[in-house]
Amino acid sequence: MLTDRYGRVVDRLRISITQRCMFRCFFCHREGEVGTPRGEMTVEEIAKIAEIAYRFDIRKFKLTGGEPLLREDVVDVVSAINNLGPLDDLGMTTNGYLLRELAEPLREAGLMRVNVSLPSLKPRVFKQITGLDGLGKVLDGVEAAVEAGLSPVKLNMVVLKGVNEDEVWSMVDFAGEVGAILQVIELETSNVSDDIFKRFHADISWIERELERRASKVYVRRLHRRRRYVLPDGVEVEVVKPMHNTEFCANCTRMRVTSDGYLKPCLLRSDNHVDILTALRRGASDEELKRIFLKAVELREPFFKPQV
Numbered sequence: 168m169l170t171d172r173y174g175r176v177v178d179r180l181r182i183s184i185t186q187r188c189m190f191r192c193f194f195c196h197r198e199g200e201v202g203t204p205r206g207e208m209t210v211e212e213i214a215k216i217a218e219i220a221y222r223f224d225i226r227k228f229k230l231t232g233g234e235p236l237l238r239e240d241v242v243d244v245v246s247a248i249n250n251l252g253p254l255d256d257l258g259m260t261t262n263g264y265l266l267r268e269l270a271e272p273l274r275e276a277g278l279m280r281v282n283v284s285l286p287s288l289k290p291r292v293f294k295q296i297t298g299l300d301g302l303g304k305v306l307d308g309v310e311a312a313v314e315a316g317l318s319p320v321k322l323n324m325v326v327l328k329g330v331n332e333d334e335v336w337s338m339v340d341f342a343g344e345v346g347a348i349l350q351v352i353e354l355e356t357s358n359v360s361d362d363i364f365k366r367f368h369a370d371i372s373w374i375e376r377e378l379e380r381r382a383s384k385v386y387v388r389r390l391h392r393r394r395r396y397v398l399p400d401g402v403e404v405e406v407v408k409p410m411h412n413t414e415f416c417a418n419c420t421r422m423r424v425t426s427d428g429y430l431k432p433c434l435l436r437s438d439n440h441v442d443i444l445t446a447l448r449r450g451a452s453d454e455e456l457k458r459i460f461l462k463a464v465e466l467r468e469p470f471f472k473p474q475v
Contacts, residue, residue, distance in 0.1 A: 168223075168224050169223050169224070169225070169461075169464050170464075171464050171465065171467040171468070172465065172467070172468065173417075173467070173468060173469060175417070175418070175419060175420060175467065175469075176420050177223075177225070177420060177421070177422050177464055177467070178224070178225055178226070178227060178420050179225060179227035179228070179229070179256070179420055179421050179422070180216075180217065180220045180225050180227070180228050180229075180421070180422050180423075180424065181198070181228075181229045181231060181421050181422070181423045181424070182213060182216070182217065182228065182229070182230055182231065182423075182424040183198045183200065183230075183231045183232060183233065183423070183424065183425055183426040184207065184208065184213060184230055184231070184232065184233075184235050184238055184241070184244055184426060185207055185232050185233040185234065185235060185237055185238050185426050186200060186204050186207075186232065186233040186426045187232070187233045187234060187237045188232055188233040188234040188237065188262065189234060189237070189262075189264060189299060189301075190234070190262050190264070190297040190298060190299055190301075191297065191298035191299075192284075192286070192296055192297050192298075193296070193363060193367075194296075194325055194327065194354055194359060194363065194367065195358065196355050196357040196358045196359065196434070197233070197357075197358045198231055198232070198423065198425070198426075198431075198434070199357045199358065199423070199425075199431060199433075199434040199435065199436075199437060200358075200425050200426065200427075200431075200437075201358065201437050204425070204426050204427040205427045205428075206427055207238075207426055207427065208426070208427070208428050208444060210240050210243045210244050210247055211247075212428065212444060212447055212448075213244055213247065213248070213424075214244075214247035214248060214250075214251070215447060215456075216424055216428070216443060216444075216447070216456075217247075217248045217251060218251055219443075219453065219456045219457055219460050220422070220460065221251045221252065222453070222457065223457070223460065225422075226253070226254050226255040226256070227254070227255050227256040227257075228248055228254065228256065228257050228258070229256070229257075229258045229259065229260065230244065230245070230248075230258070230259045230260070231259070231260045232260070232261075232426070233426065234261060234262050234264070234265075235259055235260075235261055236261050236264070236265040236266065236269055237265070241269070241273070242269070242272050242273060242276045243276075245257065245259075245273055245276040245277055245278050246276040246277060248277070249276060249277025249278075250277075254277075254279075256279060256280070257277055257278055257279045257280075258278070258279060258280045258281060258282065259273070259278055259280075259281050259282070260281075260282040260283075260284065260323070261281060261282070261283055261284070261308075262283070262284045262297075262305065263283040263284070263285070263304070263305040263306075263308035263309055263312075264299075264301050264304050264305055264308065265304075265308070266281070266283065266305075266307075266308025266309070266311055266312055267304065267307045267308045267310075267311040268311075270308065270311040270312045270314070270315040270317060271311070271315045273315075273317070274315040274316055274317055278317060279317065279318070280317050280318055280319055280320070280321070281312050281317045281320055281321070282320075282321040282322075282323050282350070283305065283308065283309050283312065283320065283321070283322055283323065283347075284323045284325075285305060285309070285322045285323065285324060285338070286324060286325055286327070286330075286331055287302070287330075287331045287334055288302070288334055288337055288338060288341060289302075289331075289334065290302045290303075292330065292331055292334075293305075295330070296327070296330065296331070309322070309345055309347065310345060313345055313346050313347065319347065319348050320345070320346070320347040320348070321347060321348045321349075321350050321405075322338065322341075322342055322347050322348070322349050322350065323350050323352055324338050324349060324350065324351055324352060325352045325353075325354055326351060326352065326353065326354070326369045326371050326374070327354065327367045327369060328366070328367050328368060328369040329366075329367070330367065332369055335351060335374055338351075339398070339402055339404060340402075342402055342403075342404070343398075343400055343401070343402040348395075348403045348404070348405065349402070349403070349404045349405070350404075350405045350406075350407055351371060351374055351404060351405070351406050351407065352407040353368075353369070353371050353407060353408045353409060353410055354367055354368045354369065354410075355409055355410060355434075355435070356410065356435065357434055357435050368410075371406065371408065374406065375394070375406050375408075378396040378398075378404055378406065379396065381396070381398055381399070382396040382397055382398055383397055383398065383399045384396075384397040385397070388405070389418070390418065390420065392414050392415070392418050393405055393406065393407060394406055410471075411471055412471055413469065413471045413472060413473045415471070416469035416470050416471045416472070417469055417473075419433075419467075419469070422460075422463060422464065422467070424443075425440065427444065428442065428443060428444020428445070428447070429441060429442055429443070429444070430442075430443050430459070430460065430463035431463075432463050432464070432466045432467040432468075433467065433468070433470050434470075435470045436470060439466045441459060441462050441463040441466065442459075443456060443459045443460065443463075446459055
């Protein structure tokens with residue numbers, strides 16, 4: 168398996184397939200992409216980059232955006248990656264707005280699970296955050312994903328100070344009702360202005376303490392050493408705290424691909440991208456593409472490092 172200079176295993180690839188989105192969430196980190204993309208990759212190009220990763224024993228893939236379901240060929244993208252061979256994971260992060268119609272075709276194409284961004288259960292607050300009156304369609308999409316057998320369905324709730332902090336326990340109840348896992352997420356700085364971060368960043372330690380008090384079981388996932396709390400009624404809640412968290416960075420196992428074909432070693436950095444798409448389009452051999460991939464792995468380093 169691949170390891171970087173810090174001994175961290177690289178065993179999963181997160182691929183952004185578009186920067187288009189119908190929502191305008193003011194906290195969106197856009198998968199760390201900055202500036203105007205140079206265009207989207209084709210299905211074949213996405214599949215080829217995934218194949219190079221597969222040759223390094225990477226068996227875990229996640230498709231992201233923007234909003235990946237805006238691509239008319241999104242089912243083809245899923246199918247192409249699924250056809251690489253046996254996979255340990257093939258997931259997707261989506262805002263859920265188009266998921267009702269696509270959940271079943273995506274499952275049939277090989278998608279295993281889905282994360283749905285759900286910042287609020289209140290129509291007014293949902294529209295305030297996303298700019299679209301679309302809560303009903305998103306909730307329908309969550310239900311369709313569960314029915315299609317995309318498992319687990321995870322609900323991503325970015326906690327925003329003064330906006331949705333009061334909805335955490337309502338979201339816990341909703342996750343239990345639909346059979347989903349809730350991820351309570353700390354606001355990140357990537358692509359968010361200092362003013363937005365200061366205004367809306369919430370310390371979610373109090374949520375973690377209350378979950379600890381209520382939980383009947385707590386276990387730590389290998390990915391980023393995240394703690395998952397199992398409540399007495401079976402609902403599972405995971406807390407994602409990336410900011411100033413050296414343990415989070417020390418256990419990162421992801422490589423990223425931007426929507427316009429750059430390998431991105433770290434979500435929070437944009438000064439060390441490695442262009443793989445240009446080489447691919449000029450007909451580079453698999454060996455050359457593998458060297459480019461290894462170069463990106465070499466550039467990985469923890470964004471938050473232990474203090475010495």
